[in-house]
Amino acid sequence: DQQVKQNSPSLSVQEGRISILNCDYTNSMFDYFLWYKKYPAEGPTFLISISSIKDKNEDGRFTVFLNKSAKHLSLHIVPSQPGDSAVYFCAASARGTSGSRLTFGEGTQLTVNP
């Protein structure tokens, strides 16, 4: 049962344009969402997060949008840069569950072309 899904395995955009990565979830108990960025042969690094009490969180070029009714979140990167090329994982957690256990999506490979 895949509770967090990233339906696009890959995305290719031109440098300077917007990158939009999407994530859907099924567990209505999820109340905290995070995006991680991962380069090959390295561990993921935290990028940005959003609580379910908000619908938008912005940090520099990165903005995460949350649509609770649709159980959907998206990560916008504007403008995209070649260094943004990496795998992006969406993750979610539910208050009250054991610790702060995160459930991850499958990941989306973003390629930003110069």
Add this chain to the structure above:
Amino acid sequence: DGGITQSPKYLFRKEGQNVTLSCEQNLNHDAMYWYRQDPGQGLRLIYYSQIVNDFQKGDIAEGYSVSREKKESFPLTVTSAQKNPTAFYLCASSPRDREGYGYTFGSGTRLTVV
């Protein structure tokens, strides 16, 4: 300089052998986690521990074992019972009392069965 150290970076195992992956953190985090990454499947939780001398199975615990004798250390043993052990293994930690707090990941261990 706080962080998580996984060793070795690359590991080769013969069929039928047990092998232990090391994970050490000096972040004073209570919770530690082991994930496995396979192409197209994202990060799947193997085991996690919220406190010393206690740990719980994740979604794919079969063929793996762990121990948590010290707060700083959470080694993972891949046993001969694991049918498909070739994968990229990631260790992570987080503060237990901060719900939804993101993880800090190690740089991973690539295990290959030869």
